[in-house]
Amino acid sequence: MSKIKISMLILVLVLIVSASLFVLPKVINPFQMDTVERNILFSIRFPRVIVAFFMGMALGVSGAVLQGILRNPLADPYILGISSGASLSAVAGILSGIYFFGKFTIPLAAFIGASLVSVLVGFFGWKKGRLWPERLLLAGVGLSFLFHAILMLLMSVSADERLGRIMFWIYGDLSTADWSLIPIASVFIISGISISLSRAKALNALILGDELAHSLGFSVRKERLLLFVSISLMTAASVSLGGIIGFIGLLVPHVMRFLIGADNRFLVPASALGGGTLLCMADLIGKSILSPMEIPAGIVTAIIGSPYFLYLLGRRDVLSA
Amino acid sequence: MSSVHKYTILQFDDVGFFYEKNKEFIHELSFTVSDREFIGLLGANGSGKSTILKLASGILNPSEGSIRLWGKPLQSFRYKDRAKLLSYLPQLLDMNVPFRVRELVAMGIYPYDIIPEMTLSEALNMVGLDGKSDLYIKNLSGGERRRAFIAMTLLQGAGLLLLDEPLANLDIKYQIEVIKLLKELKEKKNISIIMALHDINMALQFEKVMLIKDGKVLGMGNPEIVLSRDLLKEAFDVAIEARSFQTAYEIRNTGS
Numbered sequence: 001m002s003k004i005k006i007s008m009l010i011l012v013l014v015l016i017v018s019a020s021l022f023v024l025p026k027v028i029n030p031f032q033m034d035t036v037e038r039n040i041l042f043s044i045r046f047p048r049v050i051v052a053f054f055m056g057m058a059l060g061v062s063g064a065v066l067q068g069i070l071r072n073p074l075a076d077p078y079i080l081g082i083s084s085g086a087s088l089s090a091v092a093g094i095l096s097g098i099y100f101f102g103k104f105t106i107p108l109a110a111f112i113g114a115s116l117v118s119v120l121v122g123f124f125g126w127k128k129g130r131l132w133p134e135r136l137l138l139a140g141v142g143l144s145f146l147f148h149a150i151l152m153l154l155m156s157v158s159a160d161e162r163l164g165r166i167m168f169w170i171y172g173d174l175s176t177a178d179w180s181l182i183p184i185a186s187v188f189i190i191s192g193i194s195i196s197l198s199r200a201k202a203l204n205a206l207i208l209g210d211e212l213a214h215s216l217g218f219s220v221r222k223e224r225l226l227l228f229v230s231i232s233l234m235t236a237a238s239v240s241l242g243g244i245i246g247f248i249g250l251l252v253p254h255v256m257r258f259l260i261g262a263d264n265r266f267l268v269p270a271s272a273l274g275g276g277t278l279l280c281m282a283d284l285i286g287k288s289i290l291s292p293m294e295i296p297a298g299i300v301t302a303i304i305g306s307p308y309f310l311y312l313l314g315r316r317d318v319l320s321a
Numbered sequence: 322m323s324s325v326h327k328y329t330i331l332q333f334d335d336v337g338f339f340y341e342k343n344k345e346f347i348h349e350l351s352f353t354v355s356d357r358e359f360i361g362l363l364g365a366n367g368s369g370k371s372t373i374l375k376l377a378s379g380i381l382n383p384s385e386g387s388i389r390l391w392g393k394p395l396q397s398f399r400y401k402d403r404a405k406l407l408s409y410l411p412q413l414l415d416m417n418v419p420f421r422v423r424e425l426v427a428m429g430i431y432p433y434d435i436i437p438e439m440t441l442s443e444a445l446n447m448v449g450l451d452g453k454s455d456l457y458i459k460n461l462s463g464g465e466r467r468r469a470f471i472a473m474t475l476l477q478g479a480g481l482l483l484l485d486e487p488l489a490n491l492d493i494k495y496q497i498e499v500i501k502l503l504k505e506l507k508e509k510k511n512i513s514i515i516m517a518l519h520d521i522n523m524a525l526q527f528e529k530v531m532l533i534k535d536g537k538v539l540g541m542g543n544p545e546i547v548l549s550r551d552l553l554k555e556a557f558d559v560a561i562e563a564r565s566f567q568t569a570y571e572i573r574n575t576g577s
Contacts, residue, residue: 201431207418211411214380217404217432262419
């Protein structure tokens with residue numbers, strides 16, 4: 001059964017990608033292209049689809065991993081403030097004008113931000129020798145507000161052109177996607193997904209609780225650290241590629257758990273596939289529904305995601321899981 | 322029994338432990354567990370039963386003294402190696418885990434790179450959940466959920482089981498079944514068990530009990546001797562008497 005579901009998902013992805021490349025918002029026939037169309041296809045549509053897919057994978061997997069380690073169905077990098085921390089750090093990096101590491105600067109700054117926020121959220125969530133998921137979530141929400149406010153402040157007082165459009169950092173935007181960051185971001189994302197996949201058994205054990213994970217032969221501290229590093233890598237890369245996009249990390253793991261079950265050895269790759277597909281779809285809708293106007297993909301995912309979030313809140317059994 | 326040579330599996334030597342500085346919770350605790358021993362850890366709430374099991378499992382490190390597993394310091398074991406020798410089942414289990422029964426139970430083989438001796442279906446069969454392997458844990462009854470976790474522990478195949486109140490929230494029928502199951506396992510698989518419990522009547526089922534108060538051992542040995550009126554009064558601060566299991570069972574079933 002799972003195989004059929006995954007095959008269907010891959011089919012949907014292929015359809016969406018084909019539509020994004022060749023059909024919407026304007027048809028391009030790959031066998032009959034003029035120079036302008038070739039440019040649009042290879043310099044705009046291709047990188048944009050790749051960015052959407054990689055970002056979606058990163059967000060989907062980060063959500064699945066965070067929901068696992070925090071044993072909370074409402075966790076994702078957006079809600080925990082990791083995305084906005086990465087975003088703020090990237091913006092600060094750009095404004096400081098220090099480009100020590102060339103192209104690496106933005107993803108690296110974002111990674112530092114994401115890691116610091118993970119530590120900070122962990123610090124607030126830690127009490128009496130253990131992590132309290134409720135405290136973590138509240139700390140994350142609080143920090144997220146703060147970072148958003150600082151971001152807005154920086155945006156409004158700075159006329160720095162390098163920051164680009166404000167939308168990018170606040171709501172996520174794929175319309176400016178190009179090839180420049182794809183190589184480095186894909187390394188971050190593939191490393192993050194690989195770490196998560198290689199620690200899938202430990203993640204399953206952590207869902208049972210720290211003590212059982214210990215009893216099953218895992219170092220809880222080491223596993224949690226590795227998983228947080230993988231989340232920070234993926235979040236940093238996705239923020240660098242397309243800003244803050246919420247709800248994919250929240251939504252996708254739930255849908256995938258429903259489709260193929262909670263075993264992270266399957267859930268992690270499925271969430272990558274589901275996240276990639278959903279963001280490609282959101283971007284396709286965003287760029288074509290009001291064409292020639294574009295709705296940022298982050299707004300589309302929020303419009304799809306918010307009702308689902310509320311639906312989750314209404315289901316007590318899901319919340320206690 | 323005495324004719325067979327017994328090995329020491331677990332050894333506590335003058336173990337002390339405190340959660341907060343200068344407030345010692347466990348005091349100079351020394352005891353040994355040999356192979357095929359089934360020990361009941363008995364004491365009032367907050368007496369230190371859970372802490373002793375957490376120390377024995379390596380979740381907590383002793384502040385003083387030493388804990389040895391098969392003669393080697395417990396903390397010197399690699400995580401995976403330790404998990405093959407001892408497994409621990411906490412009192413508070415997250416009963417809403419998102420897994421199916423077979424997914425949960427199969428986690429018992431995580432410490433191994435090869436498939437261990439016992440199979441998944443054997444473990445499920447032992448706890449009477451064979452027909453329910455595809456159900457979600459959250460859709461089971463309280464007793465079934467706990468048995469699913471016990472099956473996972475069994476599949477882990479360790480020679481020493483540390484069980485913290487595994488009978489909590491179980492109907493008397495399942496309490497008896499779990500005890501019976503563990504006794505069978507002890508004989509068949511040569512395992513040792515330390516089990517925390519607070520029901521003094523159930524403690525009579527054990528060949529050895531350890532009575533704990535304020536992190537100290539009040540007595541250890543044959544339950545008929547250890548569970549004397551005086552020691553029980555000291556342990557629980559109330560005058561009580563242990564009744565035989567049969568009597569206790571009858572009392573519960575008639576509801577008197």
